[in-house]
Amino acid sequence: MTADTSSDLRRKSRQLIKLIRPLLGGIVGLFLVYRLYIVLIVEHPYGPDTWTRLLIAGLILGGVYSLVAIGYTLVYGILFMINFAHGEVMMIGAFSGYFVFEALNAIKIQDSNFLNTYAYFSVLIAFIVGMTVSALTGYFLEKIAYRPLRKAPRLVPLISAIGASIFLQNAVELLFSPQLRNYTNPTFLTRGAGWTININHSNVIIPYTGVFSFVLSAVLLIILYTIVRKTRLGRAMRAVALDKKTAALMGVDVDSTISKTFILSGALAGAAGVMWGIHNGLVYYYTGFIPGIKAFTAAVLGGIGNLPGAMLGGMFLGIVESMGPAALGIDFQLKDVLAFVILIVVLIFKPSGLLGESLAEEKV
Amino acid sequence: MKKAALRQSFNTGIIFGIAHIFCVLIAFNAMLGSLLVKIVGIKSSATTPLASALIAYAVLLGLWAGITAARRKREASGKERLQASLITGFSVGLMAALLVAVFQVLLSDKINPRDYLTNLSFPFMRACLFQLGAFLGIAANFLIFFLSSFLGGLFVFIWNLPAVTSAWHKAFSAPKVWIAKLRGETGKQRRITNIIFYALLFAVIAILPIEWGSYWNYVMGTVGLYVILGLGLNIIVGLSGQLVLGYIAFFAIGAYTMALLNAPEPHNWMWGFWPALILAVILAALSGLIIGLPLMRLRGDYLAIVTLGFGEIIRILLKSDVLTSFTGGPRGIQDIHGPTLFGKPFNDIDYMYLIILAVILAIYIYNRLQHSRTGRAWLAVREDETVARATGVDTQRYKLLALMIGAAFAGLAGAIYASRNAFTGPDEHSLMASINVLCLIIVGGMGNIPGTLLGAFALKGLPEILREVENYRMLVFGALLVAMMIIRPEGLIPSQRPTLELPEDSPNPNPPDLAVRSEAKPTGEDPHDR
Numbered sequence: 095m096t097a098d099t100s101s102d103l104r105r106k107s108r109q110l111i112k113l114i115r116p117l118l119g120g121i122v123g124l125f126l127v128y129r130l131y132i133v134l135i136v137e138h139p140y141g142p143d144t145w146t147r148l149l150i151a152g153l154i155l156g157g158v159y160s161l162v163a164i165g166y167t168l169v170y171g172i173l174f175m176i177n178f179a180h181g182e183v184m185m186i187g188a189f190s191g192y193f194v195f196e197a198l199n200a201i202k203i204q205d206s207n208f209l210n211t212y213a214y215f216s217v218l219i220a221f222i223v224g225m226t227v228s229a230l231t232g233y234f235l236e237k238i239a240y241r242p243l244r245k246a247p248r249l250v251p252l253i254s255a256i257g258a259s260i261f262l263q264n265a266v267e268l269l270f271s272p273q274l275r276n277y278t279n280p281t282f283l284t285r286g287a288g289w290t291i292n293i294n295h296s297n298v299i300i301p302y303t304g305v306f307s308f309v310l311s312a313v314l315l316i317i318l319y320t321i322v323r324k325t326r327l328g329r330a331m332r333a334v335a336l337d338k339k340t341a342a343l344m345g346v347d348v349d350s351t352i353s354k355t356f357i358l359s360g361a362l363a364g365a366a367g368v369m370w371g372i373h374n375g376l377v378y379y380y381t382g383f384i385p386g387i388k389a390f391t392a393a394v395l396g397g398i399g400n401l402p403g404a405m406l407g408g409m410f411l412g413i414v415e416s417m418g419p420a421a422l423g424i425d426f427q428l429k430d431v432l433a434f435v436i437l438i439v440v441l442i443f444k445p446s447g448l449l450g451e452s453l454a455e456e457k458v
Numbered sequence: 459m460k461k462a463a464l465r466q467s468f469n470t471g472i473i474f475g476i477a478h479i480f481c482v483l484i485a486f487n488a489m490l491g492s493l494l495v496k497i498v499g500i501k502s503s504a505t506t507p508l509a510s511a512l513i514a515y516a517v518l519l520g521l522w523a524g525i526t527a528a529r530r531k532r533e534a535s536g537k538e539r540l541q542a543s544l545i546t547g548f549s550v551g552l553m554a555a556l557l558v559a560v561f562q563v564l565l566s567d568k569i570n571p572r573d574y575l576t577n578l579s580f581p582f583m584r585a586c587l588f589q590l591g592a593f594l595g596i597a598a599n600f601l602i603f604f605l606s607s608f609l610g611g612l613f614v615f616i617w618n619l620p621a622v623t624s625a626w627h628k629a630f631s632a633p634k635v636w637i638a639k640l641r642g643e644t645g646k647q648r649r650i651t652n653i654i655f656y657a658l659l660f661a662v663i664a665i666l667p668i669e670w671g672s673y674w675n676y677v678m679g680t681v682g683l684y685v686i687l688g689l690g691l692n693i694i695v696g697l698s699g700q701l702v703l704g705y706i707a708f709f710a711i712g713a714y715t716m717a718l719l720n721a722p723e724p725h726n727w728m729w730g731f732w733p734a735l736i737l738a739v740i741l742a743a744l745s746g747l748i749i750g751l752p753l754m755r756l757r758g759d760y761l762a763i764v765t766l767g768f769g770e771i772i773r774i775l776l777k778s779d780v781l782t783s784f785t786g787g788p789r790g791i792q793d794i795h796g797p798t799l800f801g802k803p804f805n806d807i808d809y810m811y812l813i814i815l816a817v818i819l820a821i822y823i824y825n826r827l828q829h830s831r832t833g834r835a836w837l838a839v840r841e842d843e844t845v846a847r848a849t850g851v852d853t854q855r856y857k858l859l860a861l862m863i864g865a866a867f868a869g870l871a872g873a874i875y876a877s878r879n880a881f882t883g884p885d886e887h888s889l890m891a892s893i894n895v896l897c898l899i900i901v902g903g904m905g906n907i908p909g910t911l912l913g914a915f916a917l918k919g920l921p922e923i924l925r926e927v928e929n930y931r932m933l934v935f936g937a938l939l940v941a942m943m944i945i946r947p948e949g950l951i952p953s954q955r956p957t958l959e960l961p962e963d964s965p966n967p968n969p970p971d972l973a974v975r976s977e978a979k980p981t982g983e984d985p986h987d988r
Contacts, residue, residue, distance in 0.1 A: 176763065254940050254944070258939075263932075264933035265480070268930070425778060
């Protein structure tokens with residue numbers, strides 16, 4: 095009798111627990127709709143000019159997030175591990191770009207300097223150096239910290255990645271001091287300058303740096319997408335993601351494919367880092383950490399292991415982070431909270447992300 | 459000598475050379491060297507202290523390189539070992555010489571790289587040349603690495619001579635026999651020695667807080683609190699196998715409960731210490747339940763990220779202006795009133811005793827849980843969730859229970875921490891604090907008590923004792939985490955798992971005779987390995 099009632103109770107409590115997810119979801123959804131209604135329709139605090147500004151900022155941020163998120167997704171799709179140190183790879187790219195600009199700025203050519211005389215060339219050099227250094231960092235990261243752990247339980251490489259992340263952060267801090275460093279951009283990419291458009295009798299600036307980084311991230315994303323879809327390397331990557339052993343039997347060099355994946359994702363992170371520096375102006379040893387976590391959020395949001403998902407997730411997260419606090423009428427200090435809440439909500443309600451997981455499937 | 463072996467030795471040297479250059483650029487060599495000089499107690503008069511420290515460091519690195527190179531191959535002859543160490547020493551010395559040559563150029567051209575590489579001041583660069591001037595300094599750098607590497611090789615060479623090896627084995631086995639004799643053969647003897655040991659330990663623990671000054675009480679109190687945190691996280695990560703990265707959020711909840719209920723500043727509620735302590739533990743456990751409920755279905759690495767996000771949310775919320783009126787905002791909460799003992803407020807010695815009591819309580823609970831039915835269920839969940847569920851373990855319930863108990867431990871530690879420091883603020887609860895706790899249980903050995911104690915001492919106590927290390931602490935942590943995962947993933951003290959063993963000599967084994975023995979945990983294959 096007592097056993098019956100207790101098992102009955104347990105079954106009921108389990109049913110209750112099953113109800114919690116939809117219930118929570120309903121509460122969150124209702125709250126969102128309510129806040130949006132209050133802010134957008136009742137209070138109506140901002141005009142279209144402000145919304146445009148926020149949208150532009152969001153798109154620029156989204157481009158950077160997409161680039162970093164692709165790195166997470168590529169690595170996760172192949173190794174099933176979160177490359178926790180990916181944000182640091184981006185930070186190292188940003189630092190490389192900074193040093194290139196500083197060096198070129200120091201080279202005097204007549205009454206100007208190299209940086210402004212050959213501005214486009216300088217930017218190209220900065221990106222090449224940044225991407226190369228980041229790619230190398232990714233390569234060695236994999237070789238030193240992850241490769242020996244290929245067969246270990248899943249938590250082991252994750253902890254190793256956390257260790258690598260801490261190490262890289264502190265190495266940069268100790269090498270280059272913890273001070274904030276100001277990017278010296280060439281004049282055509284002066285921060286704050288841009289095209290001005292008039293919306294609602296108010297000037298909205300579309301910054302040159304922002305357009306530059308957005309276009310560049312779009313181009314890089316297209317290049318990467320083509321690599322993964324069309325080239326031999328991309329096919330090898332997809333094969334390894336699907337099944338390492340079979341891929342090896344089919345003649346794919348698994349180790350070198352994984353190395354190349356890290357090189358690719360590192361290069362993208364490096365480009366994102368240089369862009370971050372050019373657009374935001376300040377870099378320091380902690381620069382990569384928060385964007386790294388956000389980019390991971392973006393990757394999860396789009397369905398980890400899914401390339402278009404990562405791009406979409408990055409854009410979505412950038413826009414939400416920039417417009418969300420305004421649209422929900424909450425403090426702008428809480429934009430990071432919003433990103434993390436999105437992460438948690440997505441993981442709870444749709445762990446496979448918006449577009450579904452897996453790098454290996456047909457859609458990639 | 460074969461070409462491949464030659465190249466291998468040379469490459470070993472290059473790797474050590476790169477490590478050396480990195481150490482110099484972050485001035486790690488100065489720290490390590492001054493530490494070495496301090497330990498050895500050399501009083502040098504010929505050169506400045508910094509230069510002698512750098513020489514000590516260089517000799518150590520050279521020895522290490524030489525030993526590594528010489529030990530690379532197991533079945534190498536003595537001559538090959540010596541050759542390998544020589545070649546490695548040559549390449550390390552070459553790179554070191556190149557580095558100081560660059561320094562010499564910078565020095566003579568008066569180019570100051572300090573704006574970019576923050577450690578390279580002129581005095582430091584001169585010290586790297588051992589204050590010897592251009593040519594002599596470069597040569598000295600090369601020679602020190604070369605010779606000490608050779609010395610390392612020689613050391614390995616002597617070590618592997620058959621006579622030395624056998625003598626060492628004889629010497630090494632003696633203390634083992636001694637310890638075994640001391641512990642006693644029979645159960646009764648063993649019990650008596652155990653009792654004596656624990657009595658001694660207890661006496662030491664009882665006396666120490668009075669003997670220590672307030673500084674040592676502060677340091678060891680922090681270590682004690684981290685032991686509690688480590689045990690709590692060990693229940694979650696070590697026993698039930700869920701990686702939680704935002705663990706410090708529970709600590710923050712405990713600390714803030716204590717602070718809000720006992721500080722005059724934001725609310726002036728003044729509940730007193732003990733009710734606040736109990737409420738802190740309950741609230742932390744409840745928050746563990748609330749966080750855990752929707753997350754139980756997530757995969758391990760997703761859980762890590764979500765809890766990380768949760769920790770950051772708590773920190774950002776505490777720091778933001780939104781909750782300033784409620785939690786004191788970025789400035790934190792000051793002037794938290796502590797408990798009183800017979801009318802007088804707690805001093806540092808009383809707090810130390812309180813912490814010791816809490817640590818003993820935590821160890822007791824942990825120990826009981828570990829060997830209970832619940833503990834076995836956690837182990838089953840950790841090893842393979844699917845199998846655990848198939849054998850009738852209610853996995854979700856046990857995972858939640860682990861999270862709640864772990865969170866309660868953190869709440870306890872947080873409440874005592876806030877009360878002792880009379881302050882808590884959002885920056886005490888950053889992600890790095892979570893990772894510190896994770897580090898200490900990983901370094902010490904996941905899932906066992908001695909490991910947690912060792913980890914807490916090593917990671918919280920040692921940096922306090924060795925103040926020079928402070929700047930490099932996180933760097934060493936990071937490197938240590940990676941190295942531990944590769945070399946010794948089970949930690950310094952590997953977990954012992956109880957196994958049921960039939961005693962061999964008893965002809966009729968009945969249940970009371972079954973001896974529970976311990977056996978090192980085998981490193982199993984990962985069921986999720988795809």
